[in-house]
Amino acid sequence: MINRVILVVLDSVGIGELPDAACYGDQGSNTVGNIVKACGKLDIPNLCRLGFGKIEGVDYLDIPPRIYGCYGRMTEVSKGKDTITGHWEMAGIQLKEPFPVYPSGFPxxxxxxxxxxxxxxxxxxxxxxxxxxxxxxxxxxxxxxxxxxxxxxxxxxxxxxxxxxxxxxxxxxxxxxxxxxxxxxxxxxxxxxxxxxxxxxxxxxxxxxxxxxMEPVSPTILDELQQKGLPVAAVGKIEDIFSRRGITEAVHTSNNQHGMELTGEYLEKLDRGLIFTNLVDFDMLYGHRNNAPGYKKAIEEFDAGLDGLTSRLRDDDLLIITADHGCDPVTPSTDHSREYVPLLLYGRNIKPDVNLGTRETFSDIACTIAEIFDIPYKFPGKSFFGEIKP
Structure with missing residues (x-):
């Protein structure tokens, strides 16, 4: 049985261009892959033990002899490549029209x-x-x-x-x-x-x-959890992304390390429900500034701190690590990039070394959380819980 889900979003840590990347001007974007090409091998043993190197298209990371997690990649079907679009989709909202942009300024x-x-x-x-x-x-x-x-x-x-x-x-x-x-x-x-x-x-x-x-345009998994009386703790800018809807507790962060610390504190406070964390430094400090060495170091620092988080997990916890879009610091653009995102899972009560393949939508996360907590609302997508439970 899973009683807590810890969903950690590595903001902008994409792993390769989506099939429609050219429509967004993002041909050749591969946030993690291009960082490795530009800066050398990533030292991320904990993420590799979860199966990062076994994800389709990720052929530049180590594959250790024993894999403890489940792994795959997710496709964004919503129109757009921004923070809200990505987070909303993983919470169960697929946008058919992109949010308006104003490259020439506002009217x-x-x-x-x-x-x-x-x-x-x-x-x-x-x-x-x-x-x-x-x-x-x-x-x-x-x-x-x-x-x-x-x-x-x-x-x-x-x-x-x-x-x-x-x-x-x-x-x-x-x-x-x-x-x-x-x-x-x-x-x-x-x-x-x-x-x-x-x-x-x-x-x-x-x-x-x-x-x-903007307030979410339809119910999210956060709304449904809250309606069922389950806690939803938001760490980082999650509260802002969802316009504070469906959230029972929220804290803001000063950096990635602080975000990990606050996530760990919620593990000591909450017995059931969802802890939803955004770690924004990858995007804000390094992706948008085309700082590939800084981005590489930030990924390695997250990996080094991952032991401290997983050691605090209970047997009834499920950790999900993913991203919301890309922001390749190696390409000339300083904007977000339309990319696949990693899907890594860890829990003592799930099968290890399961390849979840290429998911058709980020909303598979909402579907999975809904199945775990027996929520009847039907989100678009497909739960992967059946593939990982013993």
Missing amino acids: CEIIDEFKAAAGTDILGNYAASGTEIIKVLGQEHVNTGYPIVYTSADSVFQIAAHEDIISLGRLYDMCKQARGILKGRHGVGRVVARPFTGQYPDFRRTGGRRDFS
């Missing part, structure tokens, strides 16, 4: 309404790297007090502000105002608060980021 109708609601003019309104735009516009923002509005290849409306010029509370209020405006055909996936501090030219972003996401 006047949106910006004018935002300026009226916020009572201020703005700077920016174009697609840019968050670290770069505060270098370019940060001092003008300090001088004028106008917030910096920008976007990216993702469906995001981002607002950057110096904490000494616009308080965190005021920045969050602006984001809520933008969230109220951005709906319907302009319903972007996320409105993101991007506070920063420092003095020109050494501005730096702070840990006060907050995401204001």
Whole structure:
């Protein structure tokens, strides 16, 4: 019997382009594979013991003589390659239309309404790297007090502000105002608060980021678990991704290590239910910045810390490790990439060394959790629980 599921998302750790990658401009993307080609062998013995090297297409990792986990890869069927789309799909929502993107900036109708609601003019309104735009516009923002509005290849409306010029509370209020405006055909996936501090030219972003996401468009496995009275603990930005819906407890993280520590703390607190963790450093610090050596080190650090997590698992626990998309730091693009994601499972009460193959949708995770907890709601996809239980 499984009483707890621990779902850990390695944000952007993709393992090779999907068949439709060319439609997204992502030909040749392979986040983990290209890191190995560029930076050399990955030292990740714990993930390899779970079967990472036996996943189809992953021919660059060690395969130890004994495999303790189950392994496979998952295909994203939703339209898009962003954080929300990936997480929503693994929770049971398949999006047939992508969230809108604004590579040329937001239309006047949106910006004018935002300026009226916020009572201020703005700077920016174009697609840019968050670290770069505060270098370019940060001092003008300090001088004028106008917030910096920008976007990216993702469906995001981002607002950057110096904490000494616009308080965190005021920045969050602006984001809520933008969230109220951005709906319907302009319903972007996320409105993101991007506070920063420092003095020109050494501005730096702070840990006060907050995401204001679209509310899920249909029931998720989180909603169904909560409705059944089971705890759903969210670690990292999971709470934001699901607009706080279907979540009973939530904590935010400062880095990957902190996320692992908080996940371990929930193992001591919860007897049943779901612990849902996002580890964002891979994507935020290394993928988007095309820092392949840093990305490699982050994967190895996660692997080194995995022993500390698995040693705290009970016999009735199931650990699921996956990702939400790719973000290949080796290709010229700094955007997310349309890739397969790994599916690795570990538990003392499941069969070892089971090849789960190529799953047709991330939603197989929602179906599996639903079967484990006897939830009648039918999500799209197919449970793999029958393939791993003794």
